[in-house]
Amino acid sequence: MARIQKLSKQVANQISAGEVIERPASVVKELVENSVDSGADKIEVSISEGGKESVRVRDNGQGIASSEIELAFSRYATSKISSIDDIYSLTTLGFRGEALASIAAVSRMEIKSRQAAEDSGVRLEIEGGEVVSRERAGLPAGTEITVRDLFFNTPARYKYLKKTGTEASRISRLITSLTLARPEINFTLENQRGEVLSTPGSGNLEDNIYSLYGEEVYDDLIALNFSREFLQVSGYLVNPRQHRSSRQHEYFFVNGRPVKNRFLKMAVEEAYGTRLPAGKYPLVFLNIDLNPILVDVNIHPTKKEVKFSRGEAVKDILQQEIEQNLKKSTGYQEFSGAETGDYSVRDGYSARKDTSSQERDRARDRAQDKDKNSAGYDRQDLFAGRDVSQQQIESVSYQASDSRTNSEETLFRESSSPQKSDFSLPGDYQVLGQFHNLFILLETGEGLLLVDQHNAHERIIFDNLCAELEDKSNDSRLLLTPLPLELSPQEKEIIYDIKPELEEMGFSIEEFGPSSLMLAAVPVFLEEESGRENLLDIINQILEKARIIEKHELSEEILKYSACQQAVKEGASLSMAEMRKLSAELFQTSNPYRCPHHRPIVIRLSLDQLKKKVDR
Numbered sequence: 321m322a323r324i325q326k327l328s329k330q331v332a333n334q335i336s337a338g339e340v341i342e343r344p345a346s347v348v349k350e351l352v353e354n355s356v357d358s359g360a361d362k363i364e365v366s367i368s369e370g371g372k373e374s375v376r377v378r379d380n381g382q383g384i385a386s387s388e389i390e391l392a393f394s395r396y397a398t399s400k401i402s403s404i405d406d407i408y409s410l411t412t413l414g415f416r417g418e419a420l421a422s423i424a425a426v427s428r429m430e431i432k433s434r435q436a437a438e439d440s441g442v443r444l445e446i447e448g449g450e451v452v453s454r455e456r457a458g459l460p461a462g463t464e465i466t467v468r469d470l471f472f473n474t475p476a477r478y479k480y481l482k483k484t485g486t487e488a489s490r491i492s493r494l495i496t497s498l499t500l501a502r503p504e505i506n507f508t509l510e511n512q513r514g515e516v517l518s519t520p521g522s523g524n525l526e527d528n529i530y531s532l533y534g535e536e537v538y539d540d541l542i543a544l545n546f547s548r549e550f551l552q553v554s555g556y557l558v559n560p561r562q563h564r565s566s567r568q569h570e571y572f573f574v575n576g577r578p579v580k581n582r583f584l585k586m587a588v589e590e591a592y593g594t595r596l597p598a599g600k601y602p603l604v605f606l607n608i609d610l611n612p613i614l615v616d617v618n619i620h621p622t623k624k625e626v627k628f629s630r631g632e633a634v635k636d637i638l639q640q641e642i643e644q645n646l647k648k649s650t651g652y653q654e655f656s657g658a659e660t661g662d663y664s665v666r667d668g669y670s671a672r673k674d675t676s677s678q679e680r681d682r683a684r685d686r687a688q689d690k691d692k693n694s695a696g697y698d699r700q701d702l703f704a705g706r707d708v709s710q711q712q713i714e715s716v717s718y719q720a721s722d723s724r725t726n727s728e729e730t731l732f733r734e735s736s737s738p739q740k741s742d743f744s745l746p747g748d749y750q751v752l753g754q755f756h757n758l759f760i761l762l763e764t765g766e767g768l769l770l771v772d773q774h775n776a777h778e779r780i781i782f783d784n785l786c787a788e789l790e791d792k793s794n795d796s797r798l799l800l801t802p803l804p805l806e807l808s809p810q811e812k813e814i815i816y817d818i819k820p821e822l823e824e825m826g827f828s829i830e831e832f833g834p835s836s837l838m839l840a841a842v843p844v845f846l847e848e849e850s851g852r853e854n855l856l857d858i859i860n861q862i863l864e865k866a867r868i869i870e871k872h873e874l875s876e877e878i879l880k881y882s883a884c885q886q887a888v889k890e891g892a893s894l895s896m897a898e899m900r901k902l903s904a905e906l907f908q909t910s911n912p913y914r915c916p917h918h919r920p921i922v923i924r925l926s927l928d929q930l931k932k933k934v935d936r
């Protein structure tokens with residue numbers, strides 16, 4: 321055995337750097353948190369090669385005094401606490417005083433900083449923890465730190481880094497959550513190709529959600545604000561019809577810090593409960609403020625997790641409040657809502673936050689304009705092509721068969737409503753006619769069904785498209801004339817990132833000049849129906865969705881969108897034959913009660929309930 325000796329400062333720092341700095345995203349996290357702590361209201365992050373080549377963070381905060389700059393880079397040097405008790409009244413993100421020392425130990429770093437009160441600032445270069453140059457420099461107030469060649473001197477660590485795209489998306493996820501935590505700060509993230517995301521810094525969480533998640537989520541926000549006992553919560557829930565397949569979009573900010581905590585997660589997931597299909601997670605953006613004395617952020621070196629001293633209580637309160645709020649805003653009447661004579665089901669499930677009604681109207685106008693402009697399909701052709709036998713149309717009677725039992729099971733799983741009996745398929749029914757060019761009325765043994773024509777048609781087309789995609793997977797069809805795509809650098813970046821997935825579906829996208837891309841081929845499932853306008857719409861939809869859903873969900877999302885585009889609209893009048901065909905097809909789909917966007921399709925009015933209304 322070798323003799324015991326004390327490790328050099330450099331080796332010790334390299335070892336402990338491993339705890340805090342695992343990858344480029346950890347560098348970004350630490351630097352940006354420092355910028356936030358410095359009081360900046362503008363923070364610019366720029367990365368190249370997913371941060372493996374370089375990360376630069378610039379802020380307009382208070383800067384570091386030139387006399388203290390070397391100190392900032394030594395371990396356990398911090399301006400944020402001086403005794404252990406300070407941790408319990410902390411208002412800053414940092415406090416351990418090890419980030420800068422750790423990063424400096426495993427990279428080549430340049431730091432430029434000036435405090436507003438000083439005439440000039442300092443520029444310092446550090447390599448592997450050793451200062452290699454120092455000079456005075458005229459600089460703008462604030463701090464700019466550039467970290468190059470991360471892990472250049474610890475190759476074993478470098479080996480664990482992932483592909484550029486993976487590291488880059490970790491960084492953009494991290495920045496996304498920081499921007500949501502601090503809407504008053506104007507954040508930008510850019511890479512070699514240009515801007516990836518930016519937030520306005522207006523101080524409004526809503527604005528940030530809009531700029532990161534787009535209109536669809538924005539329109540479904542449900543404000544949650546309450547103050548109870550030791551807990552104060554503000555932020556937004558999202559209507560459960562929007563959901564994702566990972567927890568990544570459950571955001572919790574405890575005293576302004578993005579955190580994970582199992583009690584918070586449980587509160588939210590249990591409150592949403594069966595409003596979500598199995599395996600899906602909600603989107604929430606919640607600021608939770610509680611007395612710092614109840615929060616221990618020091619249980620994890622990177623402070624990602626926090627511990628509450630009254631975890632159970634926090635969970636109970638939060639869960640109750642969310643449940644109440646969801647009940648109020650989404651009704652959760654499902655199809656049985658109508659049985660109580662409450663006709664507000666449609667409004668109920670689209671209940672949105674109150675403040676956005678104007679915005680909502682504008683969105684609706686936009687959507688209507690879009691309908692008008694979209695290459696108008698021929699109404700006559702609407703139901704052509706998907707054959708339902710004459711027999712099925714005439715004898716609209718319907719017997720539950722094995723395959724239907726299966727689809728019922730899927731149905732239960734997907735909708736997981738507490739009232740399963742409401743989901744049974746109708747037996748014999750008769751089409752009575754159309755109601756307000758919006759619902760198809762079906763008389764059944766038990767009462768009346770109102771079938772939303774658009775949602776129903778959307779479900780039918782979606783199921784057909786899914787079947788087609790399965791058959792012909794990545795077949796593509798060359799466009800006669802390729803379609804040029806005018807994209808911002810940000811949008812181009814998104815397309816590059818998901819190009820393999822797009823190609824797998826059958827899209828072909830080529831470079832066209834220095835700044836444009838061209839759509840050369842599309843998947844066969846988009847065949848006939850897709851005019852150029854519609855294709856552009858689909859590309860726009862992809863761009864809007866790509867950042868906020870998993871890549872593997874993208875094809876489903878495109879099918880959903882395409883189904884929605886093709887489906888008969890509210891306001892279209894239908895012939896009896898069309899209504900019969902649509903109803904017959906609907907009850908053979910995988911889920912006749914929910915459209916692919918999870919909106920209800922059928923409202924049920926039971927005869928019993930109706931009779932009660934007239935005291936019969």
Ligand code: ADP
Pocket residue numbers: 350354355358379381382383384392393397398399400413414415416417418419420421463
């Ligand atoms: P901590 O954030 O835990 O205090 P760091 O190693 O991250 O430790 O930073 C050390 C110190 O350097 C901070 O306490 C702060 O005083 C100073 N500092 C670091 N980054 C900045 C910045 N962007 N602006 C102003 N001061 C900074």
Ligand code: MG
Pocket residue numbers: 350353354413414415417419420
């Ligand atoms: Mg710090």
